[in-house]
Structure formats: structure tokens, C-alpha cells
Amino acid sequence: MEFTIKAGSPEKLKNGCVVVGAFAGGDLTVAARALDNASDGAIAAVLAQGDLDEKAGSTLMLHAVRGVAAPRVLLVSLGKADALSDKVYRDAVGATAKALAGSAAGDAAFCLADIDIPGRDLPWRLAQAAQILKDSTYRCDELKSKKEESQKGIKKLVFVARHKDAAALETAVLRGEAVADGLALAKTLGNLPGNVCTPGYLATAAKKLAKDHKIKVEILERADMEKLGMGSLLSVSRGSHEPPKFIILHYKGGKAKDKPVVLVGKGVTFDSGGISLKPGEGMDEMKYDMCGAASVLGTFKAIARMELPINVIGLIPATENMPGGSATKPGDIVTSMSGQTIEVLNTDAEGRLILCDALTYAERFDPAAVVDIATLTGACIIALGNATSGLMANDDALAAELLASGQASGDKAWQLPIWDEYQEMLKSNFADIPNIGTKGAGAITAACFLARFTKAYKWAHLDIAGPAWKSGAEKGSTGRPVPLLTQFLIDRAAE
Incomplete structure (x- = not known):
């Protein structure tokens, strides 16, 4: 159009x-x-x-x-x-x-x-x-072998x-178009099936995005992750024949010395639950477990089109979570990049296992802020439904920014607490931390788990399990939270 x-x-x-x-x-x-x-x-x-x-x-x-x-x-x-x-x-x-x-x-x-x-x-x-x-x-x-062609529209x-500042209005329309382009990329990646959109496919999509825009991309392979000590991320990939990828995007629109905002997107391209196998009903929708990663790529497309004057890093840990002879088992203990050991009580709580290593990796960029985006917990859907993302943060000012961006963009979030009392629900007799908490507050304890890897910087977590896709007759990826993230970066760039 x-x-x-x-x-x-x-x-x-x-x-x-x-x-x-x-x-x-x-x-x-x-x-x-x-x-x-x-x-x-x-x-x-x-x-x-x-x-x-x-x-x-x-x-x-x-x-x-x-x-x-x-x-x-x-x-x-x-x-x-x-x-x-x-x-x-x-x-x-x-x-x-x-x-x-x-x-x-x-x-x-x-x-x-x-x-x-x-x-x-x-x-x-x-x-x-x-x-x-x-x-x-x-x-x-x-x-589709046959595409529907419509002569209407x-x-x-x-x-x-009735305008006075034509340049401001043209910029506004361009921004709207750019967000729509970012949404389209995120939707397409989310909608593609797991046998197409693999970790390798996500890496290729990132390379294409970088080639089309002023973005630098790096792809870390399994051996690179092993050298970095990303044992938590790699434990999720063990049951899959698809090799994991760690995608790093650099958008340098700001001044050289400006600290970057880091976006971290969960990229589980198919989540079977691993050994803790999910029920069969609706499992086809687990191709959407990489919508956090898709939203990071979509946001990068949008800000690159706008040429926003800001520095942004994108980190995407990408893997499948599959059962198999080599798969991580409930009760296994793995060592994260931070050195913290993790008792894997449920292999279907894998998103936090790949995010924690990415969040540790984010420290090297001395970030102004870090925001992770993940289809993390069904508990968040129970709490908030499908209309809004759950927001948890270790910095109230950062949380307020994201909430305001959600209101302005119509891509809303709602803040949940991560008080110290909830950390008491994360205890292991055999490791530093379990990957799931005791019963109740599942979305919050998942964020509390991640919080243990984010003490070096200001951090916020968006649980998008509810709004990332629709089921039923309108089944498909929504592309959210690309509008929220883009508005957040627009506002940051204007400071």
C-alpha cells in the first residue's frame, strides 16, 4: 500500500x-x-x-x-x-x-x-x-501451492x-510503515513451521536483514558457545539434530560512545517440552516459541528503516527443544556461562535456560538497559490472558518507560512484582538454583530466575506467552511486541 x-x-x-x-x-x-x-x-x-x-x-x-x-x-x-x-x-x-x-x-x-x-x-x-x-x-x-489473488482492495x-509541519507528518507515516514492516517480518518468522524455521533459518534471516540494512551480524556456533561456557543454553539443544545458533546483531545509529540498548529474544524454534514432553493437543503451536526472537528481528527491521539515532544490540539464542537419547533429563545439573549451576527439574522450562546465558553475554556490551522478550510461561496467560504482556524488571524507571511505550503503541504490558520473597521459591538441595520454583506464581518465579543473571545492569523481562500468537480461526503470529519495543527505542533515541 x-x-x-x-x-x-x-x-x-x-x-x-x-x-x-x-x-x-x-x-x-x-x-x-x-x-x-x-x-x-x-x-x-x-x-x-x-x-x-x-x-x-x-x-x-x-x-x-x-x-x-x-x-x-x-x-x-x-x-x-x-x-x-x-x-x-x-x-x-x-x-x-x-x-x-x-x-x-x-x-x-x-x-x-x-x-x-x-x-x-x-x-x-x-x-x-x-x-x-x-x-x-x-x-x-x-x-501455499496456490495463492489467493484478489482484484479488490x-x-x-x-x-x-490540515498540516503545518509536513516533514513531521511524513516522518510519522514512515514510522507507521516501518513498524508494519517489522510486524510482517516477525509474523512470517513466527508462522513458518518448525521444519522450515530452524535455528539455522533464523541465522540466515538475520544475515539477510543485515545485508538489506545497516546492521552487522555475527553467528556463534556450538563450538563457540562451548568455549564461552554456555552450558545452560547447550543443555537445551542436546536432544535435537538441528545445531543451535547464537545470533548477535549490531545496529549503530547513535554516537560511538553511547551505551547500547540490548534486546534478547528467546529463539526456541520448536518446543516439544523435551523429556518433560508436552501434551499432543496444540503442540503444533509450539513453533511460536521463537516469537521473542522474531520480535527482535522485526524491531531491528523497523528501526533500521527509520534510521533511528540509537545504538542497539540484538541477542538471539536459537535452538530446538526435543526428546532424544542425548536430551537433558529432569534432575540433571548444568553450569551456566555465569558459573551458577542449575538443577533442571523440568525440561519444558527451557526458555530461561537459554536466556540466562544470553543475559550473561549481554554484560560485555556495558548496556544502558537490557530487555528480554520470551514466550516464557503459561502462568502468565493464566494471570493476564492474551491481551497484554507481563512485565517484570529490576529497575522501576525502565519498567515505567516500557509501560508508557506500550500505552502509546497500543501494545500494552502490565507489571508484576519480583520481590525478594519470591526468590525463596527457588531453592535446590544439589545446585545453586532450580529451573522452576515451587507451586504458584510461575511467571514471577521464572523472572526471578532470570534476575539472578542480570545484576550488572538495568533489566526488564517481557513475558509474551499470551499476546504473541492467536489460536482458532484467526490462528497466526501477531508480531507483538514489535510496536512496544519500537516505540521504546524511538523514545530513547529522542532523549
């Missing part, structure tokens, strides 16, 4: 469709009012008949409205005017995308950005719209804005 920005009178635009908003009760946005005036009250008359549902996100397509140059007018409900919010706006944009996808219009003029949302300026509204509209065109059909969209 190609985006442009222009100023103009909505009633004079000759695009295939003009998109305007209306509030419950018949109140019109500025653009809708212009169309209503040009049509001698035709828009208000349609609303008075009740054909447009007042629920936010409802749509109604009108044809050949007199006095309006465009052959189609898409009315989008914004709900009650006093209840306008970020979510209402996003819902309206999403509904617009769905309606336009089934239209033969070809191109459209988008006038919803002219509404006033408390605390959100025009650049924010344009960035959100560009992201949602472009993301709506995503398809994952790489492995728009190819070009004009954002109509």
Missing part, C-alpha cells in the same frame, strides 16, 4: 473513496461535516435513519453522494464523542482497513486523522493509521491533513 499526505477539501477529492467519521448521536467530524454541507445534508440524513451502528468501528459505504466528487463515501462510527480514546481510534482505523479491503475503489482518501484524541497529536494519529492500514495487508501464503491511500 502506497501512502501520501495532502491538504484538500474532502468534498472535492476525486479518489475512489473518501473515509470520514461520525459520532453516536449524529455528530460529525470536520471532514464529514464538509461532505454533509456539500450534499445538502445527505450524510446527516443517512445517520438519522440509523443505518450506521453507533458502536465504534461500525462502517457504512455510501455511493454517488450528490455534491461529493468521490464516487464512494465510507462512514466510520467513532462511538460517543466523550468516550473517544486510543482504542476507539485504532478500532476505527482497523474497520476502515477491513471495509476498503473488500472495495473496488482502488484508492482512498483517509480523513479520520482530523479528530482530536486526548493527549495524541496528529503525527501519532497518522503513524498509528499507517501502521494499522499497512499491517492489514499482511498475508502468510509463502508455503486499495493500492494507494492519501492522508488528508
Whole structure:
């Protein structure tokens, strides 16, 4: 989808469709009012008949409205005017995308950005719209023998804005597009099956990303990890025929002496549970256990497209977790890169075993902050459902930054505690630490485990087990938390 920005009178635009908003009760946005005036009250008359549902996100397509140059007018409900919010706006944009996808219009003029949302300026509204509209065109059909071809849907969209700072608005639209591109990469990697998206495939994808953008990449092999003493990570890979990879990305957009932000993404490309084998039902969805890694790659794509002035390191420990004659067994004790020994009580709690070595490796970069992203625990889904990521941190200021980025991007997180009392649930008679805690607070004790490897820097953990993918009829990767991470880095770059 190609985006442009222009100023103009909505009633004079000759695009295939003009998109305007209306509030419950018949109140019109500025653009809708212009169309209503040009049509001698035709828009208000349609609303008075009740054909447009007042629920936010409802749509109604009108044809050949007199006095309006465009052959189609898409009315989008914004709900009650006093209840306008970020979510209402996003819902309206999403509904617009769905309606336009089934239209033969070809191109459209988008006038919803002219509404006033408390605390959100025009650049924010344009960035959100560009992201949602472009993301709506995503398809994952790489492995289908016959791709579905549709002649409908728009190819070009004009954002109509009464603007003064054209450069700021163009930057906003570019950022929205960049996030959508990052989401597309993360979704595709997540959606690919485990026999395609192996640790080696992730390494190749990282190399391609680096080649296409100003990113440096290093790939550590098993022998390199052995030399570094990454016994915890390597213990997870022992049951698999696929060799593990440790992917290191360098994005240097800031000053040479600026400390980098380090993103660490869990890259278990298929998680059978190992010897602690998972139930068969739904196990196919364990291809999504590398969505943390996918989100790091997607975020790097987005920030590279934006050319953000910030230094960022990406670390992706990638492996499969499989049963086999060489697989780690419950009760085995392994030694992490930090030197801490770990009693593996459950081989299905493997994500923390690969992350702890990556978090130790992160120390060498003297980071400004470290954020790890992982589909880590089913317990987090029990606590928070699928709508939001669980956030735990050893620094409240860093946690506040991430929470604010989640609110601004619509990719929300909720903070859970990692108080010292929870560390009491992690005790082993035979090693320094077990890889699971006693019963209860599973998401928190998993973070407490990781916290023991992050004492050298400010650190936050995002448990994305809930929002990383959808099941059922809409089954597929969501690409989250690419929007949150990208907004976090945008805000950091602006400091």
C-alpha cells in the first residue's frame, strides 16, 4: 500500500473513496461535516435513519453522494464523542482497513486523522493509521501451492491533513510503515513451521536483514558457545539434530560512545517440552516459541528503516527443544556461562535456560538497559490472558518507560512484582538454583530466575506467552511486541 499526505477539501477529492467519521448521536467530524454541507445534508440524513451502528468501528459505504466528487463515501462510527480514546481510534482505523479491503475503489482518501484524541497529536494519529492500514495487508501464503489473488482492495491511500509541519507528518507515516514492516517480518518468522524455521533459518534471516540494512551480524556456533561456557543454553539443544545458533546483531545509529540498548529474544524454534514432553493437543503451536526472537528481528527491521539515532544490540539464542537419547533429563545439573549451576527439574522450562546465558553475554556490551522478550510461561496467560504482556524488571524507571511505550503503541504490558520473597521459591538441595520454583506464581518465579543473571545492569523481562500468537480461526503470529519495543527505542533515541 502506497501512502501520501495532502491538504484538500474532502468534498472535492476525486479518489475512489473518501473515509470520514461520525459520532453516536449524529455528530460529525470536520471532514464529514464538509461532505454533509456539500450534499445538502445527505450524510446527516443517512445517520438519522440509523443505518450506521453507533458502536465504534461500525462502517457504512455510501455511493454517488450528490455534491461529493468521490464516487464512494465510507462512514466510520467513532462511538460517543466523550468516550473517544486510543482504542476507539485504532478500532476505527482497523474497520476502515477491513471495509476498503473488500472495495473496488482502488484508492482512498483517509480523513479520520482530523479528530482530536486526548493527549495524541496528529503525527501519532497518522503513524498509528499507517501502521494499522499497512499491517492489514499482511498475508502468510509463502508455503501455499496456490495463492489467493484478489482484484479488490486499495493500492494507494492519501492522508488528508490540515498540516503545518509536513516533514513531521511524513516522518510519522514512515514510522507507521516501518513498524508494519517489522510486524510482517516477525509474523512470517513466527508462522513458518518448525521444519522450515530452524535455528539455522533464523541465522540466515538475520544475515539477510543485515545485508538489506545497516546492521552487522555475527553467528556463534556450538563450538563457540562451548568455549564461552554456555552450558545452560547447550543443555537445551542436546536432544535435537538441528545445531543451535547464537545470533548477535549490531545496529549503530547513535554516537560511538553511547551505551547500547540490548534486546534478547528467546529463539526456541520448536518446543516439544523435551523429556518433560508436552501434551499432543496444540503442540503444533509450539513453533511460536521463537516469537521473542522474531520480535527482535522485526524491531531491528523497523528501526533500521527509520534510521533511528540509537545504538542497539540484538541477542538471539536459537535452538530446538526435543526428546532424544542425548536430551537433558529432569534432575540433571548444568553450569551456566555465569558459573551458577542449575538443577533442571523440568525440561519444558527451557526458555530461561537459554536466556540466562544470553543475559550473561549481554554484560560485555556495558548496556544502558537490557530487555528480554520470551514466550516464557503459561502462568502468565493464566494471570493476564492474551491481551497484554507481563512485565517484570529490576529497575522501576525502565519498567515505567516500557509501560508508557506500550500505552502509546497500543501494545500494552502490565507489571508484576519480583520481590525478594519470591526468590525463596527457588531453592535446590544439589545446585545453586532450580529451573522452576515451587507451586504458584510461575511467571514471577521464572523472572526471578532470570534476575539472578542480570545484576550488572538495568533489566526488564517481557513475558509474551499470551499476546504473541492467536489460536482458532484467526490462528497466526501477531508480531507483538514489535510496536512496544519500537516505540521504546524511538523514545530513547529522542532523549
